[in-house]
Each structure stands twice: as structure tokens, then as C-alpha cells.
Amino acid sequence: xxxxxxxxxxxxxxxxxxxxxxxxxxxxxxxxxxxxxxxxxxxxxxxxxxxxxxxxxxxxxxxxxxxxxxxxxxxxxxxxxxxxxxxxxxxxxxxxxxxxxxxxxxxxxxxxxxxxxxxxxxxxxxxxxxxxxxxxxxxxxxxxxxxxxxxxxxxxxxxxxxxxxxxxxxxxxxxxxxxxxxxxxxxxxxxxxxxxxxxxxxxxxxxxxxxxxxxxxxxxxxxxxxxxxxxxxxxxxxxxxxxxxxxxxxxxxxxxxxxxxxxxxxxxxxxxxxxxxxxxxxxxxxxxxxxxxxxxxxxxxxxxxxxxxxxxxxxxxxxx
Amino acid sequence: xxxxxxxxxxxxxxxxxxxxxxxxxxxxxxxxxxxxxxxxxxxxxxxxxxxxxxxxxxxxxxxxxxxxxxxxxxxxxxxxxxxxxxxxxxxxxxxxxxxxxxxxxxxxxxxxxxxxxxxxxxxxxxxxxxxxxxxxxxxxxxxxxxxxxxxxxxxxxxxxxxxxxxxxxxxxxxxxxxxxxxxxxxxxxxxxxxxxxxxxxxxxxxxxxxxxxxxxxxxxxxxxxxxxxxxxxxxxxxxxxxxxxxxxxxxxxxxxxxxxxxxxxxxxxxxxxxxxxxxxxxxxxxxxxxxxxxxxxxxxxxxxxxxxxxxxxxxxxxxxxxxxxxxxxxxxxxxxxxxxxxxxxxxxxxxxxxxxxxxxxxxxxxxxxxxxxxxxxxxxxxxxxxxxxxxxxxxxxxxxxxxxxxxxxxxxxxxxxxxxxxxxxxxxxxxxxxxxxxxxxxxxxxxxxxxxxxxxxxxxxxxxxxxxxxxxxxxxx
Numbered sequence: 001x002x003x004x005x006x007x008x009x010x011x012x013x014x015x016x017x018x019x020x021x022x023x024x025x026x027x028x029x030x031x032x033x034x035x036x037x038x039x040x041x042x043x044x045x046x047x048x049x050x051x052x053x054x055x056x057x058x059x060x061x062x063x064x065x066x067x068x069x070x071x072x073x074x075x076x077x078x079x080x081x082x083x084x085x086x087x088x089x090x091x092x093x094x095x096x097x098x099x100x101x102x103x104x105x106x107x108x109x110x111x112x113x114x115x116x117x118x119x120x121x122x123x124x125x126x127x128x129x130x131x132x133x134x135x136x137x138x139x140x141x142x143x144x145x146x147x148x149x150x151x152x153x154x155x156x157x158x159x160x161x162x163x164x165x166x167x168x169x170x171x172x173x174x175x176x177x178x179x180x181x182x183x184x185x186x187x188x189x190x191x192x193x194x195x196x197x198x199x200x201x202x203x204x205x206x207x208x209x210x211x212x213x214x215x216x217x218x219x220x221x222x223x224x225x226x227x228x229x230x231x232x233x234x235x236x237x238x239x240x241x242x243x244x245x246x247x248x249x250x251x252x253x254x255x256x257x258x259x260x261x262x263x264x265x266x267x268x269x270x271x272x273x274x275x276x277x278x279x280x281x282x283x284x285x286x287x288x289x290x291x292x293x294x295x296x297x298x299x300x301x302x303x304x305x306x307x308x309x310x311x312x313x314x315x316x317x318x319x320x
Numbered sequence: 321x322x323x324x325x326x327x328x329x330x331x332x333x334x335x336x337x338x339x340x341x342x343x344x345x346x347x348x349x350x351x352x353x354x355x356x357x358x359x360x361x362x363x364x365x366x367x368x369x370x371x372x373x374x375x376x377x378x379x380x381x382x383x384x385x386x387x388x389x390x391x392x393x394x395x396x397x398x399x400x401x402x403x404x405x406x407x408x409x410x411x412x413x414x415x416x417x418x419x420x421x422x423x424x425x426x427x428x429x430x431x432x433x434x435x436x437x438x439x440x441x442x443x444x445x446x447x448x449x450x451x452x453x454x455x456x457x458x459x460x461x462x463x464x465x466x467x468x469x470x471x472x473x474x475x476x477x478x479x480x481x482x483x484x485x486x487x488x489x490x491x492x493x494x495x496x497x498x499x500x501x502x503x504x505x506x507x508x509x510x511x512x513x514x515x516x517x518x519x520x521x522x523x524x525x526x527x528x529x530x531x532x533x534x535x536x537x538x539x540x541x542x543x544x545x546x547x548x549x550x551x552x553x554x555x556x557x558x559x560x561x562x563x564x565x566x567x568x569x570x571x572x573x574x575x576x577x578x579x580x581x582x583x584x585x586x587x588x589x590x591x592x593x594x595x596x597x598x599x600x601x602x603x604x605x606x607x608x609x610x611x612x613x614x615x616x617x618x619x620x621x622x623x624x625x626x627x628x629x630x631x632x633x634x635x636x637x638x639x640x641x642x643x644x645x646x647x648x649x650x651x652x653x654x655x656x657x658x659x660x661x662x663x664x665x666x667x668x669x670x671x672x673x674x675x676x677x678x679x680x681x682x683x684x685x686x687x688x689x690x691x692x693x694x695x696x697x698x699x700x701x702x703x704x705x706x707x708x709x710x711x712x713x714x715x716x717x718x719x720x721x722x723x724x725x726x727x728x729x730x731x732x733x734x735x736x737x738x739x740x741x742x743x744x745x746x747x748x749x750x751x752x753x754x755x756x757x758x759x760x761x762x763x764x765x766x767x768x769x770x771x772x773x774x775x776x777x778x779x780x781x782x783x784x785x786x787x788x789x790x791x792x793x794x795x796x797x
Contacts, residue, residue, distance in 0.1 A: 002568045003585045103377060104550050107563040118377045162587055258589040309587040314576065317589040 001108070001162040003310040008105040009163045010305075013170030015098035016117075019091050020147035021178045022052065026081060026091070027140035028202055033074050043189060043199055045077055050185035051178065052089050056080065078136060079129035091143060095121055109167075110157040113150060120146040162254065166309075169250040173302055176243035176273070180295040182206070183230060183240070187288050190223065200226045207238040231291070232281050240294060244273040247301065257308030258317040266304035273297040321354045321362050321398070322744035333477050333735035334747065335400050346403035346797045353510045354398065359743050365506035366397045366740055372505070378498045380783060381553045394788035395499055397506055400737040400750055400770050404517065404796045407766055410473065410480050413664030414754060415762050416654060418469055421485060421641045422758065423657040425465035428640060429455045439656045440649045444673075447724060448646060449694055450488075450639025452602060454609050458626055460635045461533045462760060467633035468526070468597075469756040470769075474667070475735040481665045483751065485650070487634060487642040489599045492769035493522060493755045494557035495789050500767065503791040517794040519767035523564025525757055526597075530565065532759030533631035534594050541594035543567035544584060546575070548600050548616045558599050567597065572604075577620030582630045595631045596621075602636045610636075644693045644727045645671050667732060673724040681728040682719065685712045688728040689779075690719065703779060705731050734779055737790065739772060749773045751781050752792055766794040 029044045036044075049056055057080050084090045088097070099121040106114050124143065132139035151171070158164050186199055200223045204210045207230055216233070217225045231240045248270035257263040273294050284290040328340040336347045343351040354362075370392070373379075379390040402410075427434050428445055429452075435442045445451055470490025472483040500519050504511045527543070534541035545567045547558040562569035574584050575593065583590040598605065604614040606621040624630045640646060648669040654662040670677035670688075681688060685704050692700040702715045719726050736747035752768040770792040771781035781787040 001587045002570060002574055003587055004571070004574050005568070006587045100550075104559070106377075106559050107569055114377065115375055119375055122374065166587075255588060257587060310585075314578075314585075314590065317585075319578070319583065320589060320591045 001166075005105050005108050006162060006166045007306065007310045008101045009108050010166040010170035012098050012101035012105065012109075013167040014174040015094045015101065016147050016150060017171045017174035018089060018178065019094035019098060020144050021175065022048075022081065022089070022091050022094065023140045023144040023147070024206055025051070025182075026078060027137050027144060028205055030074070030078065030136040030140065032202075039193075039195075040198065041074070043193065044202065045074075047182065047185045047189055047199060048081065049077075050189070051182040052081070053181070054081075054087065054089065075129060075133060078133075082132075082140075083127065083129050091140075092124060092127075095124060095143070105163075108163040109154070110159070112153050112157045116146070116150050116153045120150070165250045165254050169247055169254075169305065172243050172246035172250060173298055173305075175238065176240055176247060176298045177295060179207070179230065179238060179240050179243060180291050180298070183227070184288055184291055184295070187227075187291075197221060197223060203230060207236065209236055209238070212236055227287060231287075232277050240291070241274070241277045244270065244277065244294065244298065247298070248274055251305070254309075257305075257312065259308040259312030260316060262304045262307035262312065263309075266301055266308050269297050269301040269304055273301070321357050321740065322359065323351075323355060323738070324744075326738065326745045327747060329736070329747070332733045332747075333475055335402075335475075335735050335737040335750065344401075344403075346795055347401050349797060350399070350401060350510060350514055350793075350795075353513075354738075354745075362397070362740055363743060369395055369397045369502040369506050372502050373498065376498070377556070378494070379556050381551060381555060393495060393783050394774060395495075395502065396739040396748075396772055396774070396788055396790050397503055398738055398740050398745070399503055399507070399791045399793045400752075401514075402792060402794050404766075404794055407517070407794045410664070410754070411764050411766075413480065413662070414471060414756050414764060416658065416660065416663050417471065417482065417485070417650065418466060418756050418758055418762055420650065420654045420657050421469075421487065422463060422465050424653050425635075425638060425641050426460075426463050427657075429458060429637060434653065434656060437656070439652050440646070444645050444649070444671075445640060447673075448640050448643045450602070450637070450643055452610075452637035452640070454622060455635070455637035459628075461535065461628075461631050464533065464758050465635045466638050466641070467529060467533065467635075467758055469758070470753045471756060472751055472753050473664075473768075474732055474751045476733055479665065481667050481732075482650070483667055484644075485642040485647065486753075487638040489601060489634070490753070490755070491554040491557050491599075492753050492771075494560040496755070496767055496769040496792075497522060497560075499769075499789050499791040511793075514793060515796045517766035517796065519765045522755065522765045523561070525763045525765065526561070527565040527567075529757040529759035529763060530567075530595050530597055530631075530633055533633060535628055535631055538594055542584075542591060543595045543597065544570045544575070544593050546570055546572070546596050546598040546600050548604065552599070554599065561597070565597070572600070572614075572616045572618050575618045575621070577618060577624050580620075580624050580627045580629050582618065582621065582624050593630060595633065597633050602639060605632075605636060644669075644691055645673065645724075648727070667729045670728045672719060672726040672728065677728070678719070678723045681726070682716055684728075685716060687731060689731050690715065690726055690728045693725050693727060703731065706779075731779070734773075734781075737772070739774070739790070741774075741776075746776070748776070749779050749781065750790065768792045 025048050032041050032044055082091045099117055102117050186203055190199055203226055204213050213229055233239045234241050251270050276294050328337055336343055338344055373392045379392055382389050382391050434440050466487045470486040473480050474483050530543055531541055545558055545562040549571055559569055570584055576583055582593040584593050600616050603611045604616040606617050607614045608619050609622040625632050648671055651662045651666055670681055672678045672681055688704045690702040734749040737750045738745040739748045750770055750772045752770045754768040757763045770790040772788050772790045773779055773781045774788045775786055
């Protein structure tokens with residue numbers, strides 16, 4: 001497969017995973033606006049911004065904690081995260097970038113995948129925050145569902161070749177990084193509040209893990225158990241372990257890349273991230289440090305994959 | 321469909337009618353069926369056809385002042401019909417013409433007999449910016465210079481005429497197929513009953529043709545389609561065709577030349593490339609030979625090509641044969657190379673490089689269409705009857721400054737075909753662009769990208785100038 005095409009499919013999957021994850025975060029956050037305390041609402045915004053490694057627009061510093069302010073600035077914050085064209089990670093920008101990569105790599109994906117994604121794009125292309133603000137959660141739920149739909153259509157129709165592997169790899173790496181980033185934000189922010197359980201239930205809901213938690217631990221919500229589930233349960237599709245394992249599986253499915261050293265590094269990094277959770281997590285005294293290491297491994301993995309398969313030195317490559 | 325206010329004009333060839341309310345033989349069944357379709361059904365079909373283009377992302381890119389915009393070529397759901405016998409006639413003319421043009425190209429980059437024998441003046445060829453000195457003495461596989469040709473054909477009462485031979489990187493074939501798929505889905509039963517000739521095998525014919533160019537007959541050659549990139553106006557077509565022929569869609573940055581061979585960068589290492597269907601203009605193909613500031617091409621590509629290690633379709637330098645000045649000599653070329661009379665006529669053309677033609681052009685600007693020799697896509701032209709005196713004065717000044725850069729032709733009464741306009745049938749001017757493939761033999765699918773000037777009275781069919789598309793049905797009725 002052409003290296004640039006593999007890279008395009010990889011980025012398509014990363015952008016769409018990002019758009020889907022952020023839509024889910026915002027879907028829950030705008031629901032909070034209806035019935036949650038100001039403290040909880042502000043906590044949610046801070047967590048999203050921290051997760052996306054972004055600063056809120058100037059003037060939005062979460063200070064005057066009154067109801068009016070919380071409701072008023074929610075619009076600005078949601079707009080910044082959803083439709084802001086200059087924010088490369090906004091839902092709109094991420095869908096646009098995912099769709100643009102798909103457009104350029106249409107010959108590498110199935111026709112059904114393209115039309116599914118293009119239809120989603122045509123729906124949100126001309127929207128602005130005012131258009132969705134009457135029932136914003138409907139917009140976010142639909143966007144998330146369209147991305148789930150795209151993943152399902154890919155599963156049902158895409159040829160299981162190299163492009164498939166790169167697409168799955170991109171999705172797994174993006175989801176791992178976002179999950180780690182959100183968990184780190186949650187750990188840090190919850191330590192700064194007096195309500196120790198603040199935000200943990202919504203962490204479960206973000207990852208569609210509320211039912212799973214009940215099944216494993218019962219109805220008693222304890223932060224360390226939530227953390228365990230979201231980090232180390234291999235049966236939960238959005239857990240950090242499940243996503244790094246998915247990345248390792250896709251990498252194993254690929255023949256060695258022409259960048260031989262980078263290829264070895266990529267396989268080592270994927271194994272390392274998995275091992276950190278499997279063997280070190282149960283006894284970790286500082287979970288955030290271990291999560292930082294996992295996060296760093298996935299960032300290095302991203303670089304190593306591109307060096308191994310895309311940006312390899314020509315001198316290293318066999319001629320076929 | 322309401323034909324009651326259809327303005328039949330006996331002065332203009334109508335593709336559907338011989339006289340008011342009297343359809344041509346091969347059109348009568350379709351005419352009756354269309355007439356019987358309720359307006360709302362046809363409007364629904366039209367909407368669905370348009371929507372399908374949007375959903376499928378069948379677009380071309382237009383460059384505005386600020387940013388590029390993806391646009392849809394408007395498509396009219398009423399097909400234009402051609403009888404199979406008419407098509408066979410046209411096809412024979414196209415085959416004759418492409419044989420001639422390939423012989424001309426081999427000659428003009430070889431012995432130049434055509435010049436020595438006084439058929440074409442040397443300065444017409446040497447003065448043509450598309451004449452590539454780098455191609456002098458270069459042989460091409462099977463003597464095929466033009467693998468893919470998209471000939472613009474118009475029809476008047478006098479029959480089919482060639483308006484332009486597009487021999488460099490002709491586009492539009494993807495719309496031929498997209499229009500067919502959309503219209504076929506809308507007019508299902510009518511399509512089935514009309515025994516329409518299939519065009520959707522174009523991709524496999526193109527693949528077969530390209531494979532025949534494989535250097536040294538290497539089996540199972542590696543094909544790639546070289547695109548200038550996603551911002552090219554025809555990018556959708558590049559992507560579509562790459563998929564149809566099972567080729568990788570590459571940009572210049574994906575290819576490299578090593579020891580006289582071309583390779584592409586893949587996830588499994590460098591892979592040798594045998595045939596390049598290039599949609600990049602000559603100028604940008606190889607910065608070592610052509611424009612050195614080109615970032616779209618591949619350094620060393622021409623060297624690999626000259627050594628016979630990679631095939632390029634079309635070969636570099638074919639632009640000299642579709643130059644608008646050289647065009648005027650094609651009928652003479654047919655006689656010269658084949659000893660035959662041309663089956664397809666040219667449009668009468670005045671070369672402004674000749675003083676008497678310049679004078680005639682300047683005296684008759686309000687009746688003529690004047691074009692720049694090197695331009696295409698409807699850019700830089702003057703349509704005399706639709707121009708103002710000020711525009712003509714301005715154009716005359718430019719023309720006098722560099723007469724060799726212009727040709728003029730009479731304003732043709734292009735044939736018209738019924739279109740669905742505001743819920744009823746109205747005639748609009750049309751042309752057609754069939755695609756001619758040449759490998760070991762010449763192959764033409766029975767169909768074309770049919771362009772239509774959707775603005776009432778307009779003669780300009782180019783998609784960049786407000787034209788639209790139509791499906792062309794070659795029917796065996």
C-alpha cells in the first residue's frame with residue numbers, strides 16, 4: 001500500500017475517533033447544564049479543556065461561580081469546542097479533517113464508508129452553535145452515533161488489508177491517548193475538590209461503562225474502582241488496556257515496515273504500554289505517573305509507526 | 321413532462337425532433353414515455369439525481385478569491401439520444417482521427433516529413449509552446465503517443481464536427497459514468513426498454529489499454545495514476561479512475577527514480593512502477609527537463625521514460641497535436657498519412673497568424689468565436705454575437721498585439737436537446753466528448769460526457785463557465 005495512503009487512512013481514523021470522543025464528552029456536559037450544580041458544571045468544562053489540552057477562550061476563566069454565568073458561558077465554550085474552525089480539535093474541524101482524509105483516500109476505503117461519512121459531513125458542514133443550542137445534546141448524540149455508524153459500516157464492508165490495519169491502529173492510538181488524557185485530568189481535578197467522588201460517575205458514562213461497573217462492582221461508586229475499570233479492564237472497549245491491546249494487535253497484523261529500527265521500536269512500545277497496565281498497574285502507588293508513562297508510550301508509538309511505514313529512509317528500503 | 325411550450329427552431333439541429341412535435345425515429349419511444357411522466361415524478365427524479373451527486377461527493381473544485389470550493393456539475397436528468405448507426409459513423413471518424421494524430425506525433429518528433437513535404441508550415445509546429453524538444457527522437461511503446469483522448473464533438477445540420485482534440489490530460493469521463501448511474505437509477509424502466517449501450521466497462525478497458533503499454537511487456541504491470549493533488553479541479557475523477565483501474569493514486573512526492581527506474585514508496589518498501597497514467601501537465605512532470613520549479617513532478621522521470629523503463633500515458637509532447645493552430649491542418653493530415661478523406665469534419669478555422677485571416681477576423685468579430693491558441697476550458701475566448709462593442713474593441717487590441725496566439729471560427733448553431741427547466745421541456749445547446757483509448761488497438765465505449773449550456777441561449781458548455789452534464793444514450797432502436 002502506498003505509504004501516503006496508509007498515513008491518510010490512519011489520520012482519518014484518528015480525527016474521527018477524536019470527533020466521536022469529544023461529542024460524547026459534550027453530550028454529557030450539556031446535559032449537566034439542565035440539573036447539575038455550578039461546581040459540577042465548571043468541573044466538567046475544566047476536565048474537557050484539560051483533556052483536549054486547550055485553553056478556554058480569553059475571558060472564560062471559570063471564576064464567578066453563579067448560575068447565570070455558568071449558563072451564559074456554556075454557549076461560548078461549547079461553540080469553541082464544537083464549531084470553532086480555528087480550533088483543529090473542535091468537533092467540526094475533526095470531522096472536516098477526517099472527511100478530507102477519507103476524500104483523498106476514497107480508493108482505499110469502501111464506497112459505503114465514504115457515503116456514510118460524507119452524509120455526516122454534509123449535515124454539520126453549515127451548522128453553527130445557534131442552530132443546535134435549543135437541544136444541543138441531540139446534536140452531539142447524533143454526531144457520535146454517526147461516527148459509531150461509520151465504524152460499524154467499516155467493520156461490515158472494508159477489505160481486511162493493510163488499509164484496514166492502519167485505520168484500526170489510528171483509532172486505537174487516538175482513543176488510548178484521549179482516555180489517558182481524560183483520566184489524568186479527572187485525577188488531578190478531583191484532588192483539588194472537597195467532594196472526592198465529583199466527576200467519577202460521568203467518567204463511567206463517557207466510556208459507556210455505567211452498566212459494566214454495576215455488573216463488576218455493584219452500585220457503590222468508588223473512585224479507585226472506577227479508575228481500575230477504565231484503565232485495566234480488557235473487556236471494556238474504551239478502557240486504556242483494551243485500546244493499547246487493539247493497537248498492538250493491529251501492529252502484529254502488519255508485516256514489518258521498511259524502517260526496520262522504527263518498526264522494532266513501535267512493536268516494543270505497544271508491548272510496553274500493555275505490560276505497564278497488565279503488570280504494574282495493580283500495584284502502582286501513583287496511578288497518574290503510570291498513566292503518564294502509558295500516554296508517553298502511545299505518543300512515541302505514533303511517531304515510530306510513521307517512521308517505520310511512511311517516513312523511512314529510502315536507503316533502508318528493499319527494491320521490489 | 322410538458323413539451324407544449326418547447327421552442328423547436330428549424331434553423332438549429334434538434335437532437336430529439338425533426339419537426340415541431342415530431343420526434344426522430346430512435347427518439348419516439350423515449351419521447352412518448354417522457355411525455356407520459358407526471359411533472360412531479362420527473363422533478364423527483366431530477367432532485368434525486370442531483371442529491372446523489374452531493375451524497376457521493378461527485379464534485380469538481382473551483383478556485384475563488386479566498387478558498388477552493390467543491391462544486392457539483394449540475395446534471396439534467398433527460399437523456400440525449402443517439403442512434404447506434406449514428407454512433408458507428410462517429411466512432412469510425414474518431415478512430416481515423418486518432419490514428420492520424422498518433423502518426424503525426426511520431427513524425428513530428430521523428431523525421432518531420434509532414435513539414436518537409438509542405439503539408440504544415442514549420443513555424444506552426446516550432447512556434448507551438450506545446451512542442452517538446454525533449455521528445456525529439458524518442459520512441460514510445462507501440463507508437464502510441466495518445467493513449468487517452470477526449471474529443472469535443474458538436475453537431476449542426478451539416479453533421480458531426482470536431483471542435484477540439486484533447487490529447488493531453490482530457491477529463492470528464494468520470495461524469496459520463498456518474499451521469500449514467502444516476503440517470504439509470506431514476507429512469508429504470510425506460511432505460512431497460514431503450515436498449516442503451518453500456519459505458520460502465522470504461523474502467524476495465526482503460527486498465528487493459530494501460531497494461532498493453534507495460535515496458536518490455538512485463539506481465540501484471542504496476543499501474544499508478546499521477547495526480548497533481550487534491551486541490552486539482554478534477555481530483556474526484558483521478559480518485560475515481562484510480563479505483564476503477566486498480567491503480568494507486570500517487571502524487572509526485574510518492575515516486576522516485578533510482579538507476580533509471582521509477583519506484584513508489586509503499587508501506588512494504590519501494591515498489592517498481594511500470595505504467596503511469598499521468599494527469600499532470602507536461603510542464604510539471606520532471607523538474608530536471610521541464611519547469612524546474614515544479615513540485616508536482618518526479619526528478620529523473622523523463623530519463624526513465626526515454627530509457628523505456630516506464631510508460632507514460634499520454635506521452636509528453638502530445639499537446640502539439642491539439643494546438644488550436646495545428647488543429648486546422650488535421651484534415652490535410654488525414655489525407656497525407658492515410659490517403660483517406662476525413663470522415664469527421666473540422667470547424668472552419670481562421671489562423672490569425674495569417675494576415676488575411678487576421679483581417680477577416682477583425683472585420684467580423686461580432687459573428688465569430690475567437691480563441692487563444694493555448695487556452696482551454698472556455699477561458700480567454702470571445703463569443704462575438706454575445707459580446708458588447710466595448711468587449712470587442714478590447715479584444716481586438718489584444719488580438720493585434722499577438723495575432724499568432726489566436727484563431728477564429730464561425731459561431732456554430734450547436735445542436736439542441738430537451739432539458740427539464742422549471743418543470744417543463746426547453747431546448748438547450750449541447751456537445752459531446754467521447755473518450756478514445758488506444759493501446760494495441762483503439763477502443764471507444766459507446767457513450768460520452770455530454771455537456772449542456774444550461775443558461776438559455778448560451779453556447780458555452782464548459783463546466784467552469786456554468787455548463788452542466790447530461791447522460792448520452794446510444795440506443796439500438
